[in-house]
Amino acid sequence: MADTKREIERKYEATPETRLPDLTRVGGVSTVHDLGVQELDAVYYDTTDLRLAAASITLRRRTGGDDAGWHLKLPVAPGVRDEIRAALSPALPRRLKALARARTRDAELVPVVRLRSSRQVTQLLAEDGTPLAELSRDAVRAERLDDGRTAAWDEIEVELADDGDPALLAKVDKKFRKAGIPASASPSKLARALDETGLSVPPQATAPADAPQDEAPGDAGEHVLVYLREQVAALLAYDPGVRRDLPDAVHQMRVATRRLRSAFRTYRKVLDRDVTDPVGEELKWLAGELGVARDTEVLAERLRARIDALPRVLLLGPVRGRLRRWTAARGSGSRRRAVAALDGKRYLALLGSLDALLADPPRLKQAGGAPDVVLPRAVIKDYERLAGRVEHALALPPGHERDLAMHDARKAAKRARYAGEAATAALGRPARRFAKRMKAVQSLLGDHQDSVVARDTLRDLGIQAHASGESAFTWGLLYGQEQRAAADRERELPQVWADAADENLRAALSG
Structure with a gap:
């Protein structure tokens, strides 16, 4: 023990x-x-x-x-x-x-x-x-x-x-x-x-984000590689926390995998996709294995908060107990799955691939370009991709198709945000402001998606309660609250997007 x-x-x-x-x-x-x-x-x-x-x-x-x-x-x-x-x-x-x-x-x-x-x-x-x-x-x-x-x-x-x-x-x-x-x-x-005693400790291939750098990165490729090293360092640092079931460890490790994948895609003209795409697919697999635990944690917290906010007279039946049993059943299985993934050979192979990529980066011609020229182009391209997805989602009537389109927009917002974060060291305040605004769009779209997932779960919990002879009233009430929350986010999106889609900010990124 x-x-x-x-x-x-x-x-x-x-x-x-x-x-x-x-x-x-x-x-x-x-x-x-x-x-x-x-x-x-x-x-x-x-x-x-x-x-x-x-x-x-x-x-x-x-x-x-x-x-x-x-x-x-x-x-x-x-x-x-x-x-x-x-x-x-x-x-x-x-x-x-x-x-x-x-x-x-x-x-x-x-x-x-x-x-x-x-x-x-x-x-x-x-x-x-x-x-x-x-x-x-x-x-x-x-x-x-x-x-x-x-x-x-x-x-x-x-x-x-x-x-x-x-x-x-x-x-x-x-x-x-x-x-x-x-x-x-x-x-x-x-x-x-x-x-x-004369034993030389080798330098880390993946320096932590706050580690002092001997000199500032030079070309665009080195800026991207510094960012990649930071994310691999984070992934390795959070591995023990996931195994120890520490709060937020799964989330932070999953974020590191997503940032790596996002950087590979955003800067595909800096680093060769023939090398980065297979690694990105393995990172997607790892994020999926970790995601089961994280998604359960987030959803359970959301539903508990909804229940806690209800007046006692509206809590009909063993609502808290049913949610606890649902969370325990989902949580234990998802944690075992996450740890099993970290114990497997596939994960070790992924770490080896990341080491190899950082040791011998697959630089393309644009990697040798000036950071203030190459990086803004990549960031703006992600921004334009997000703009198209937001406009498509807003053009659809409320319903399942719009829900799917908003989820796609959320993923694009996350990628745009990470693109801005990765470029901050090179571009400074404009990239930082850009990332902050993309985060606001991502947060709104993320809350909308959470409401979609919550409604599916609330429907299942209501069916289970009814089948067990319990009242399903509270689950239906919570379903209605989530439906209203989703509608509120849809109404707010045009203004949030208008605030983020600032042409002056875009111009500042390009210098």
Whole structure:
């Protein structure tokens, strides 16, 4: 069984002679309680080419201390990691291995570095004895397990207690800096051990969106590739969250797949479609596997909100209970399906294809063009495609055909929005404004489509209720509300589209 701890900490350089300042003078800290010395022994695992280290992920088996066991640490933000723990067993627990699978693929995990630490632990306590943070002073000895090279250093960690206030760490940091204790240059013990024993961590092919760039992208092709790298990085980052069933993880991973597909289509004159189209089809498959879980989640939230807004006298029969059973039945199956897709060979093959595409991009002639010339053309083409679909939908009478046309327009709006987002780094404010306006159109059309899907589900729930001898009145009432919501969106569309279809904005995109 595994459990998770959110780890928020700061690390500092130290020597055996480093003297700590009086931390009882830090606001909120009343007492510093000595917990003694712990002897820790940890073996860190990775692939032979250090794929986990390249992604700032650590996997270790540690003995000693009060949390002995297997620990997988996943980055959340600078100084923040989720530590997933499992019991101390001889073999690596399958769940932890699965959480790292998008990075390791089929490569074997092997022992890489052994760290032995003599840790002096103290607690920072509030006046009522509540733990605020834990301060660890470590004397670390590192050993490479392939050639026996070693390194040693001292360091200090200050880790926030569960549910603690991050402002405390800022106060401690200020105190440390005044005392001449500098922040550590390494983000983790493992990173320092690898560096000081001569193991070189490879650069990531997919840099996170907020990673600093050595230099600005040059031509149009490089601008597109930077955007693609960001989306692949997001896809990989959300993989463990989907497996852990974290809120919004499925949605964010699905968005990354859609942005990738959209970029392939929008910039098809920049990157060769003979290469990107097959990858796009696999991304469509993955989005579909993830979509079952996400669609169930969104629909259930929408129906719950509708039910919560009704007066109690209009809730006839076990309405909430029936919706809970429907959600549980759909949700458990869809989650199993999503995780099964991530565990399958097809998904690993897709990740390999994305790696290959980024490593050897299929650049076309326009890839070498100026970004402010090539990218606006592609964005405006998507805009014109959306304009045609909106006009077609508005020309149809209300009913099934218009519903289908508005759904097609919604997909075109999403593509136009993503096109603008992808071009923002190159085109600046005009692209950002364009994306914002396309998002407004997408949101309205998305709400319309959600009402169409909700009506189908409400009809099914009404039939089930009637067949079970329950009143179907409430389901019919909710159906009517969704029908009215769809009609409202249809009436609003002409004005929302008029606001978005600004010729001045279009001209600004073209410079």
